[in-house]
Amino acid sequence: MMIKLPIYQVDAFTNQLFGGNPAAVVPLDQWIPASEMQKIAAENNISETAFFIPQGDHYELRWFTPTFEIDLCGHATLATAHILFTELNYAKDEIHFHTLKAGTLTVTRKDDLYTLDFPARPVAAFEVPDALIDAIGGKKPTEVLRARDIMLVYENEEDIKHLKPDFSALAKIDKDGVLVTAKGNNCDFVSRFFIPAAGINEDPVTGSTHCNLIPYWAEKLGKNQLHAFQISERKGELWCELKGDRVLMSGNAVTYLKGEIYI
Template identity: 75%
Template structure:
Protein backbone atom coordinates (compact mmCIF):
# COMPACT_ATOMS: atom_id res chain seq x y z
CA UNK A 1 0.00 0.00 0.00
CA UNK A 2 1.25 3.46 -0.93
CA UNK A 3 0.50 6.50 1.26
CA UNK A 4 1.31 10.19 0.83
CA UNK A 5 3.73 11.70 3.32
CA UNK A 6 4.46 15.35 4.04
CA UNK A 7 6.98 16.92 6.39
CA UNK A 8 6.42 20.43 7.74
CA UNK A 9 8.45 22.79 9.92
CA UNK A 10 5.88 24.28 12.31
CA UNK A 11 5.92 27.49 14.38
CA UNK A 12 8.47 29.05 12.05
CA UNK A 13 8.64 30.91 8.73
CA UNK A 14 11.94 29.36 7.67
CA UNK A 15 13.09 25.88 6.74
CA UNK A 16 15.14 24.02 9.34
CA UNK A 17 13.56 26.08 12.12
CA UNK A 18 10.59 25.40 14.38
CA UNK A 19 9.46 21.82 14.98
CA UNK A 20 9.34 19.24 12.18
CA UNK A 21 6.29 16.99 11.97
CA UNK A 22 5.27 14.30 9.52
CA UNK A 23 1.70 14.31 8.19
CA UNK A 24 0.07 11.18 6.72
CA UNK A 25 -3.41 11.56 5.15
CA UNK A 26 -5.52 8.39 5.33
CA UNK A 27 -8.83 7.34 3.78
CA UNK A 28 -9.53 5.05 6.77
CA UNK A 29 -7.62 4.33 9.95
CA UNK A 30 -4.70 1.93 9.93
CA UNK A 31 -4.22 -0.34 12.96
CA UNK A 32 -2.54 1.58 15.76
CA UNK A 33 0.56 -0.70 15.80
CA UNK A 34 1.14 0.08 12.11
CA UNK A 35 0.83 3.84 12.68
CA UNK A 36 3.27 3.48 15.57
CA UNK A 37 5.78 1.75 13.28
CA UNK A 38 5.47 4.54 10.71
CA UNK A 39 6.06 7.14 13.43
CA UNK A 40 9.11 5.23 14.67
CA UNK A 41 10.46 5.01 11.11
CA UNK A 42 9.94 8.76 10.61
CA UNK A 43 11.79 9.35 13.90
CA UNK A 44 10.38 12.86 14.35
CA UNK A 45 8.87 14.25 17.54
CA UNK A 46 5.40 13.55 16.11
CA UNK A 47 3.72 12.00 13.11
CA UNK A 48 0.10 13.09 12.59
CA UNK A 49 -2.48 10.85 10.90
CA UNK A 50 -5.90 12.09 9.85
CA UNK A 51 -9.02 10.78 8.13
CA UNK A 52 -11.99 12.76 6.74
CA UNK A 53 -15.19 12.89 8.80
CA UNK A 54 -17.81 14.79 6.83
CA UNK A 55 -16.67 18.41 6.64
CA UNK A 56 -14.08 17.88 9.39
CA UNK A 57 -11.33 15.39 10.24
CA UNK A 58 -10.30 12.89 12.89
CA UNK A 59 -6.71 13.39 14.03
CA UNK A 60 -4.19 11.30 15.99
CA UNK A 61 -0.53 11.87 16.89
CA UNK A 62 2.31 9.42 17.51
CA UNK A 63 5.82 9.99 18.86
CA UNK A 64 8.47 7.36 17.99
CA UNK A 65 7.46 5.56 21.22
CA UNK A 66 3.73 6.10 21.85
CA UNK A 67 0.43 7.71 20.89
CA UNK A 68 0.11 11.09 22.60
CA UNK A 69 -3.00 12.86 23.92
CA UNK A 70 -2.35 16.35 22.49
CA UNK A 71 0.13 17.89 20.06
CA UNK A 72 0.19 21.47 18.83
CA UNK A 73 2.91 21.56 16.19
CA UNK A 74 1.69 18.46 14.37
CA UNK A 75 -1.86 19.86 14.39
CA UNK A 76 -0.55 23.08 12.86
CA UNK A 77 1.42 21.02 10.31
CA UNK A 78 -1.68 19.00 9.37
CA UNK A 79 -3.74 22.15 8.87
CA UNK A 80 -0.96 23.68 6.77
CA UNK A 81 -0.96 20.65 4.45
CA UNK A 82 -4.76 20.64 4.16
CA UNK A 83 -4.78 24.34 3.28
CA UNK A 84 -1.76 24.46 0.98
CA UNK A 85 -1.56 20.99 -0.60
CA UNK A 86 -4.95 19.28 -0.31
CA UNK A 87 -7.34 22.03 -1.37
CA UNK A 88 -9.22 22.82 1.85
CA UNK A 89 -11.25 25.92 0.96
CA UNK A 90 -12.73 27.09 4.28
CA UNK A 91 -10.78 29.47 6.53
CA UNK A 92 -10.99 27.01 9.44
CA UNK A 93 -10.63 23.27 10.06
CA UNK A 94 -12.16 21.21 12.87
CA UNK A 95 -10.16 18.22 14.14
CA UNK A 96 -11.83 15.62 16.34
CA UNK A 97 -9.40 13.91 18.73
CA UNK A 98 -9.58 10.98 21.12
CA UNK A 99 -8.73 12.82 24.36
CA UNK A 100 -8.51 16.56 23.64
CA UNK A 101 -11.97 17.08 22.16
CA UNK A 102 -12.46 19.19 19.04
CA UNK A 103 -9.55 21.41 18.05
CA UNK A 104 -9.97 24.22 15.53
CA UNK A 105 -7.31 25.77 13.32
CA UNK A 106 -8.04 29.05 11.53
CA UNK A 107 -5.96 30.46 8.69
CA UNK A 108 -5.37 34.17 8.16
CA UNK A 109 -3.02 34.47 5.18
CA UNK A 110 0.21 32.76 6.33
CA UNK A 111 -0.66 32.69 10.05
CA UNK A 112 -2.44 29.73 11.65
CA UNK A 113 -4.30 30.00 14.97
CA UNK A 114 -4.87 26.89 17.07
CA UNK A 115 -7.77 26.82 19.54
CA UNK A 116 -6.73 24.42 22.32
CA UNK A 117 -7.87 23.62 25.88
CA UNK A 118 -6.27 25.56 28.71
CA UNK A 119 -4.50 23.38 31.26
CA UNK A 120 -3.74 25.49 34.36
CA UNK A 121 -0.98 24.14 36.58
CA UNK A 122 -1.43 23.03 40.18
CA UNK A 123 0.61 22.66 43.34
CA UNK A 124 2.55 19.42 43.46
CA UNK A 125 5.17 17.35 45.21
CA UNK A 126 8.50 17.42 43.40
CA UNK A 127 9.51 13.92 42.23
CA UNK A 128 12.76 12.64 43.67
CA UNK A 129 15.63 13.29 41.28
CA UNK A 130 13.83 15.78 39.05
CA UNK A 131 15.73 18.93 39.98
CA UNK A 132 19.12 17.19 39.92
CA UNK A 133 18.34 15.73 36.48
CA UNK A 134 17.69 19.19 35.00
CA UNK A 135 21.39 20.08 35.11
CA UNK A 136 21.28 23.77 35.98
CA UNK A 137 20.27 26.29 38.59
CA UNK A 138 17.30 25.25 40.73
CA UNK A 139 13.92 26.67 39.66
CA UNK A 140 12.13 29.27 41.72
CA UNK A 141 8.74 27.52 41.32
CA UNK A 142 7.57 23.98 40.46
CA UNK A 143 4.04 23.18 39.24
CA UNK A 144 2.29 20.27 37.55
CA UNK A 145 -0.47 19.47 35.08
CA UNK A 146 0.15 16.72 32.50
CA UNK A 147 3.79 17.85 32.58
CA UNK A 148 5.90 19.45 35.29
CA UNK A 149 6.38 23.20 34.90
CA UNK A 150 9.65 24.54 36.28
CA UNK A 151 9.92 28.34 36.49
CA UNK A 152 13.40 29.87 36.42
CA UNK A 153 14.69 33.28 37.34
CA UNK A 154 15.91 34.27 33.86
CA UNK A 155 15.98 33.31 30.19
CA UNK A 156 19.71 32.66 30.61
CA UNK A 157 18.96 30.03 33.26
CA UNK A 158 16.60 28.22 30.87
CA UNK A 159 19.16 28.34 28.06
CA UNK A 160 21.88 26.99 30.35
CA UNK A 161 20.00 23.80 31.32
CA UNK A 162 21.80 20.56 30.40
CA UNK A 163 19.40 17.78 31.44
CA UNK A 164 20.44 14.22 32.14
CA UNK A 165 17.93 12.54 29.81
CA UNK A 166 18.59 9.04 31.15
CA UNK A 167 17.75 10.23 34.66
CA UNK A 168 14.71 12.21 33.46
CA UNK A 169 13.42 9.17 31.59
CA UNK A 170 13.35 7.15 34.82
CA UNK A 171 11.01 9.59 36.59
CA UNK A 172 7.29 8.75 36.48
CA UNK A 173 6.02 11.66 34.37
CA UNK A 174 5.30 12.66 30.79
CA UNK A 175 7.51 15.73 30.29
CA UNK A 176 9.13 18.79 31.83
CA UNK A 177 8.59 22.41 30.78
CA UNK A 178 11.28 24.93 31.74
CA UNK A 179 10.25 28.57 31.50
CA UNK A 180 11.18 32.14 32.46
CA UNK A 181 10.35 35.71 31.53
CA UNK A 182 11.87 36.48 28.16
CA UNK A 183 14.51 39.06 27.37
CA UNK A 184 12.77 39.95 24.10
CA UNK A 185 9.34 38.35 24.62
CA UNK A 186 6.83 37.85 27.39
CA UNK A 187 8.21 34.41 28.18
CA UNK A 188 10.48 31.66 26.88
CA UNK A 189 10.43 27.91 27.35
CA UNK A 190 12.07 24.59 26.62
CA UNK A 191 10.40 21.16 26.75
CA UNK A 192 11.92 17.78 27.56
CA UNK A 193 10.06 14.50 27.05
CA UNK A 194 12.47 11.52 27.04
CA UNK A 195 9.70 9.15 28.19
CA UNK A 196 8.11 9.57 24.74
CA UNK A 197 11.37 9.08 22.86
CA UNK A 198 12.03 12.82 22.38
CA UNK A 199 14.80 14.29 24.54
CA UNK A 200 14.07 17.94 23.71
CA UNK A 201 11.04 18.90 21.65
CA UNK A 202 11.91 21.97 19.53
CA UNK A 203 8.53 23.79 19.78
CA UNK A 204 5.61 22.42 21.78
CA UNK A 205 2.02 23.59 21.39
CA UNK A 206 0.69 21.35 24.17
CA UNK A 207 3.18 22.84 26.66
CA UNK A 208 1.71 26.26 25.93
CA UNK A 209 -1.65 24.99 27.21
CA UNK A 210 0.08 25.28 30.60
CA UNK A 211 2.37 28.21 29.85
CA UNK A 212 -0.28 30.62 28.57
CA UNK A 213 -2.59 30.53 31.64
CA UNK A 214 0.44 30.62 33.95
CA UNK A 215 2.05 33.67 32.33
CA UNK A 216 -1.27 35.44 31.71
CA UNK A 217 -1.87 35.32 35.48
CA UNK A 218 1.72 36.21 36.34
CA UNK A 219 1.97 39.16 33.93
CA UNK A 220 -1.63 40.36 34.24
CA UNK A 221 -2.48 40.25 30.53
CA UNK A 222 -4.14 37.80 28.16
CA UNK A 223 -2.15 38.41 24.95
CA UNK A 224 1.41 37.11 25.03
CA UNK A 225 4.38 36.75 22.72
CA UNK A 226 6.58 33.69 23.27
CA UNK A 227 9.70 31.94 22.04
CA UNK A 228 10.60 28.32 22.58
CA UNK A 229 14.38 28.62 22.80
CA UNK A 230 15.50 25.21 21.56
CA UNK A 231 18.29 25.01 18.98
CA UNK A 232 15.68 25.20 16.18
CA UNK A 233 13.72 27.98 17.94
CA UNK A 234 10.02 28.71 17.46
CA UNK A 235 7.80 31.76 17.78
CA UNK A 236 4.20 31.90 19.02
CA UNK A 237 1.60 34.63 19.46
CA UNK A 238 -0.69 33.54 22.30
CA UNK A 239 -3.97 34.49 23.92
CA UNK A 240 -5.87 33.23 26.95
CA UNK A 241 -9.60 33.21 26.20
CA UNK A 242 -11.71 31.85 29.09
CA UNK A 243 -10.88 28.13 29.33
CA UNK A 244 -9.18 28.04 25.91
CA UNK A 245 -5.76 29.05 24.69
CA UNK A 246 -5.12 30.45 21.22
CA UNK A 247 -1.68 29.85 19.71
CA UNK A 248 -0.72 31.41 16.40
CA UNK A 249 2.28 30.48 14.30
CA UNK A 250 3.58 29.94 10.81
CA UNK A 251 4.66 26.83 8.92
CA UNK A 252 6.66 25.82 5.84
CA UNK A 253 6.58 22.58 3.84
CA UNK A 254 9.88 20.72 3.71
CA UNK A 255 9.04 17.43 2.00
CA UNK A 256 6.39 15.74 -0.14
CA UNK A 257 6.67 12.04 -0.88
CA UNK A 258 5.20 8.56 -0.59
CA UNK A 259 5.67 5.68 1.78
CA UNK A 260 5.07 1.98 1.17
CA UNK A 261 3.52 -0.10 3.93
Protein backbone atom coordinates in the same frame (compact mmCIF):
# COMPACT_ATOMS: atom_id res chain seq x y z
CA MET B 1 -0.80 -6.53 -0.51
CA MET B 2 1.33 -3.37 -0.39
CA ILE B 3 -0.37 -0.08 0.59
CA LYS B 4 0.93 3.27 -0.67
CA LEU B 5 0.34 6.30 1.55
CA PRO B 6 1.21 9.96 0.97
CA ILE B 7 3.46 11.63 3.53
CA TYR B 8 4.50 15.23 4.12
CA GLN B 9 6.96 16.80 6.53
CA VAL B 10 6.42 20.31 7.81
CA ASP B 11 8.45 22.67 10.00
CA ALA B 12 5.89 24.22 12.35
CA PHE B 13 5.96 27.44 14.38
CA THR B 14 8.53 28.96 12.05
CA ASN B 15 8.65 30.75 8.72
CA GLN B 16 12.04 29.27 7.80
CA LEU B 17 13.06 25.76 6.79
CA PHE B 18 15.11 23.91 9.40
CA GLY B 19 13.56 25.96 12.19
CA GLY B 20 10.60 25.29 14.47
CA ASN B 21 9.47 21.72 15.06
CA PRO B 22 9.28 19.11 12.29
CA ALA B 23 6.13 16.99 12.08
CA ALA B 24 5.17 14.29 9.60
CA VAL B 25 1.61 14.30 8.24
CA VAL B 26 0.00 11.19 6.75
CA PRO B 27 -3.48 11.62 5.18
CA LEU B 28 -5.63 8.47 5.24
CA ASP B 29 -8.95 7.53 3.65
CA GLN B 30 -9.71 5.28 6.61
CA TRP B 31 -7.88 4.28 9.76
CA ILE B 32 -5.14 1.70 9.54
CA PRO B 33 -4.24 -0.33 12.66
CA ALA B 34 -2.68 1.69 15.47
CA SER B 35 0.26 -0.70 15.44
CA GLU B 36 0.99 0.32 11.84
CA MET B 37 0.73 4.01 12.66
CA GLN B 38 3.13 3.48 15.55
CA LYS B 39 5.64 1.74 13.28
CA ILE B 40 5.44 4.59 10.77
CA ALA B 41 6.03 7.13 13.55
CA ALA B 42 9.00 5.13 14.82
CA GLU B 43 10.43 4.91 11.31
CA ASN B 44 10.01 8.67 10.82
CA ASN B 45 11.83 9.20 14.13
CA ILE B 46 10.75 12.79 14.64
CA SER B 47 8.80 14.12 17.59
CA GLU B 48 5.32 13.54 16.12
CA THR B 49 3.60 11.98 13.16
CA ALA B 50 -0.02 13.04 12.59
CA PHE B 51 -2.61 10.83 10.89
CA PHE B 52 -6.04 12.08 9.84
CA ILE B 53 -9.15 10.97 7.99
CA PRO B 54 -12.04 13.02 6.55
CA GLN B 55 -15.33 12.63 8.41
CA GLY B 56 -18.16 14.70 6.98
CA ASP B 57 -17.46 18.38 7.60
CA HIS B 58 -14.49 17.73 9.91
CA TYR B 59 -11.41 15.52 10.26
CA GLU B 60 -10.44 12.94 12.84
CA LEU B 61 -6.84 13.40 14.00
CA ARG B 62 -4.34 11.30 15.95
CA TRP B 63 -0.68 11.87 16.85
CA PHE B 64 2.15 9.41 17.53
CA THR B 65 5.61 9.98 18.99
CA PRO B 66 8.27 7.41 18.05
CA THR B 67 7.18 5.33 21.05
CA PHE B 68 3.50 5.95 21.85
CA GLU B 69 0.26 7.69 20.87
CA ILE B 70 0.02 11.10 22.56
CA ASP B 71 -3.11 12.85 23.87
CA LEU B 72 -2.45 16.35 22.45
CA CYS B 73 0.03 17.86 20.02
CA GLY B 74 0.08 21.44 18.83
CA HIS B 75 2.80 21.58 16.22
CA ALA B 76 1.59 18.46 14.39
CA THR B 77 -1.95 19.88 14.35
CA LEU B 78 -0.61 23.09 12.84
CA ALA B 79 1.37 21.00 10.32
CA THR B 80 -1.74 19.01 9.38
CA ALA B 81 -3.76 22.17 8.81
CA HIS B 82 -0.92 23.61 6.73
CA ILE B 83 -0.94 20.56 4.45
CA LEU B 84 -4.73 20.64 4.08
CA PHE B 85 -4.64 24.32 3.15
CA THR B 86 -1.58 24.28 0.88
CA GLU B 87 -1.44 20.78 -0.64
CA LEU B 88 -4.92 19.23 -0.39
CA ASN B 89 -7.07 22.13 -1.61
CA TYR B 90 -9.03 22.74 1.58
CA ALA B 91 -11.15 25.74 0.60
CA LYS B 92 -12.48 27.18 3.89
CA ASP B 93 -10.53 29.33 6.37
CA GLU B 94 -11.30 27.12 9.39
CA ILE B 95 -10.69 23.42 10.01
CA HIS B 96 -12.24 21.35 12.81
CA PHE B 97 -10.29 18.33 14.08
CA HIS B 98 -11.97 15.78 16.34
CA THR B 99 -9.53 13.99 18.66
CA LEU B 100 -9.71 11.05 21.03
CA LYS B 101 -8.84 12.87 24.28
CA ALA B 102 -8.57 16.61 23.56
CA GLY B 103 -12.03 17.18 22.12
CA THR B 104 -12.50 19.36 19.05
CA LEU B 105 -9.55 21.50 18.00
CA THR B 106 -9.94 24.34 15.52
CA VAL B 107 -7.32 25.87 13.22
CA THR B 108 -7.97 29.06 11.29
CA ARG B 109 -5.83 30.69 8.61
CA LYS B 110 -5.27 34.37 7.93
CA ASP B 111 -2.69 35.00 5.20
CA ASP B 112 0.28 32.81 6.20
CA LEU B 113 -0.53 32.71 9.93
CA TYR B 114 -2.33 29.75 11.48
CA THR B 115 -4.20 30.03 14.80
CA LEU B 116 -4.87 26.97 16.96
CA ASP B 117 -7.78 26.95 19.42
CA PHE B 118 -6.87 24.50 22.21
CA PRO B 119 -8.08 23.76 25.77
CA ALA B 120 -6.33 25.66 28.55
CA ARG B 121 -4.64 23.39 31.08
CA PRO B 122 -3.99 25.35 34.28
CA VAL B 123 -1.17 24.04 36.47
CA ALA B 124 -1.20 23.28 40.20
CA ALA B 125 1.52 23.20 42.84
CA PHE B 126 3.64 20.04 42.85
CA GLU B 127 6.35 18.71 45.14
CA VAL B 128 9.34 18.02 42.96
CA PRO B 129 11.56 14.99 43.69
CA ASP B 130 15.19 15.88 44.46
CA ALA B 131 16.26 13.46 41.74
CA LEU B 132 14.47 15.59 39.17
CA ILE B 133 16.41 18.72 40.12
CA ASP B 134 19.65 16.76 39.78
CA ALA B 135 18.55 15.35 36.41
CA ILE B 136 17.54 18.74 35.03
CA GLY B 137 21.03 20.09 35.71
CA GLY B 138 21.07 20.95 39.42
CA LYS B 139 19.56 24.44 39.12
CA LYS B 140 16.69 24.91 41.60
CA PRO B 141 13.52 26.51 40.21
CA THR B 142 11.59 29.27 41.95
CA GLU B 143 8.31 27.40 41.50
CA VAL B 144 7.24 23.83 40.68
CA LEU B 145 3.85 23.05 39.14
CA ARG B 146 2.15 20.29 37.21
CA ALA B 147 -0.68 19.54 34.81
CA ARG B 148 0.12 16.71 32.37
CA ASP B 149 3.81 17.60 32.53
CA ILE B 150 5.98 18.89 35.36
CA MET B 151 6.63 22.63 34.99
CA LEU B 152 9.66 24.32 36.54
CA VAL B 153 9.71 28.12 36.68
CA TYR B 154 13.09 29.88 36.76
CA GLU B 155 14.24 33.42 37.46
CA ASN B 156 15.34 34.46 33.99
CA GLU B 157 15.88 33.45 30.36
CA GLU B 158 19.58 32.72 30.92
CA ASP B 159 18.66 29.99 33.43
CA ILE B 160 16.57 28.29 30.74
CA LYS B 161 19.26 28.63 28.05
CA HIS B 162 22.00 27.12 30.20
CA LEU B 163 20.18 24.05 31.53
CA LYS B 164 21.97 20.82 30.59
CA PRO B 165 19.70 17.91 31.53
CA ASP B 166 20.78 14.31 32.03
CA PHE B 167 18.29 12.75 29.62
CA SER B 168 18.80 9.14 30.70
CA ALA B 169 18.09 10.15 34.31
CA LEU B 170 15.06 12.22 33.30
CA ALA B 171 13.58 9.30 31.37
CA LYS B 172 13.65 7.15 34.52
CA ILE B 173 11.97 9.73 36.74
CA ASP B 174 8.80 10.58 34.83
CA LYS B 175 7.08 9.14 31.76
CA ASP B 176 5.69 12.57 30.88
CA GLY B 177 7.69 15.65 30.05
CA VAL B 178 9.53 18.32 32.00
CA LEU B 179 8.73 21.89 30.99
CA VAL B 180 11.01 24.77 32.02
CA THR B 181 10.06 28.43 31.66
CA ALA B 182 10.97 31.98 32.63
CA LYS B 183 10.14 35.57 31.74
CA GLY B 184 11.73 36.47 28.40
CA ASN B 185 14.26 39.17 27.63
CA ASN B 186 12.63 40.23 24.34
CA CYS B 187 9.24 38.55 24.67
CA ASP B 188 6.78 37.74 27.43
CA PHE B 189 8.10 34.28 28.25
CA VAL B 190 10.44 31.56 27.03
CA SER B 191 10.40 27.81 27.52
CA ARG B 192 12.08 24.49 26.74
CA PHE B 193 10.55 21.01 26.92
CA PHE B 194 12.26 17.68 27.62
CA ILE B 195 10.50 14.33 27.12
CA PRO B 196 13.14 11.59 26.79
CA ALA B 197 10.71 8.84 27.87
CA ALA B 198 8.87 9.44 24.57
CA GLY B 199 12.06 9.07 22.55
CA ILE B 200 12.52 12.86 22.28
CA ASN B 201 15.27 14.36 24.42
CA GLU B 202 14.27 17.96 23.69
CA ASP B 203 11.18 18.86 21.70
CA PRO B 204 11.98 21.89 19.52
CA VAL B 205 8.60 23.67 19.80
CA THR B 206 5.63 22.31 21.75
CA GLY B 207 2.08 23.57 21.27
CA SER B 208 0.59 21.39 24.02
CA THR B 209 2.86 22.84 26.74
CA HIS B 210 1.58 26.31 25.87
CA CYS B 211 -1.83 25.11 27.09
CA ASN B 212 -0.11 25.29 30.53
CA LEU B 213 2.18 28.24 29.87
CA ILE B 214 -0.40 30.68 28.52
CA PRO B 215 -2.78 30.66 31.54
CA TYR B 216 0.20 30.74 33.93
CA TRP B 217 1.93 33.71 32.32
CA ALA B 218 -1.33 35.54 31.59
CA GLU B 219 -2.04 35.58 35.33
CA LYS B 220 1.58 36.32 36.26
CA LEU B 221 1.96 39.22 33.82
CA GLY B 222 -1.61 40.50 34.05
CA LYS B 223 -2.42 40.34 30.36
CA ASN B 224 -4.12 37.88 28.02
CA GLN B 225 -2.13 38.48 24.82
CA LEU B 226 1.41 37.15 24.95
CA HIS B 227 4.44 36.69 22.71
CA ALA B 228 6.57 33.60 23.33
CA PHE B 229 9.68 31.83 22.12
CA GLN B 230 10.62 28.20 22.72
CA ILE B 231 14.39 28.53 22.84
CA SER B 232 15.50 25.12 21.66
CA GLU B 233 18.32 24.94 19.13
CA ARG B 234 15.77 25.17 16.28
CA LYS B 235 13.71 27.85 18.06
CA GLY B 236 10.02 28.56 17.57
CA GLU B 237 7.86 31.66 17.86
CA LEU B 238 4.24 31.82 19.05
CA TRP B 239 1.67 34.58 19.43
CA CYS B 240 -0.65 33.54 22.25
CA GLU B 241 -3.94 34.53 23.83
CA LEU B 242 -5.88 33.32 26.85
CA LYS B 243 -9.60 33.28 26.06
CA GLY B 244 -11.57 31.91 29.01
CA ASP B 245 -10.92 28.19 29.26
CA ARG B 246 -9.28 28.13 25.80
CA VAL B 247 -5.87 29.21 24.54
CA LEU B 248 -5.10 30.55 21.08
CA MET B 249 -1.66 29.91 19.59
CA SER B 250 -0.62 31.41 16.27
CA GLY B 251 2.40 30.56 14.17
CA ASN B 252 3.74 29.89 10.70
CA ALA B 253 4.64 26.66 8.92
CA VAL B 254 6.69 25.64 5.88
CA THR B 255 6.64 22.38 3.90
CA TYR B 256 9.93 20.48 3.87
CA LEU B 257 9.08 17.34 1.88
CA LYS B 258 6.36 15.28 0.31
CA GLY B 259 6.56 11.64 -0.76
CA GLU B 260 5.07 8.18 -0.38
CA ILE B 261 5.21 5.36 2.16
CA TYR B 262 4.97 1.72 1.14
CA ILE B 263 3.72 -0.66 3.82
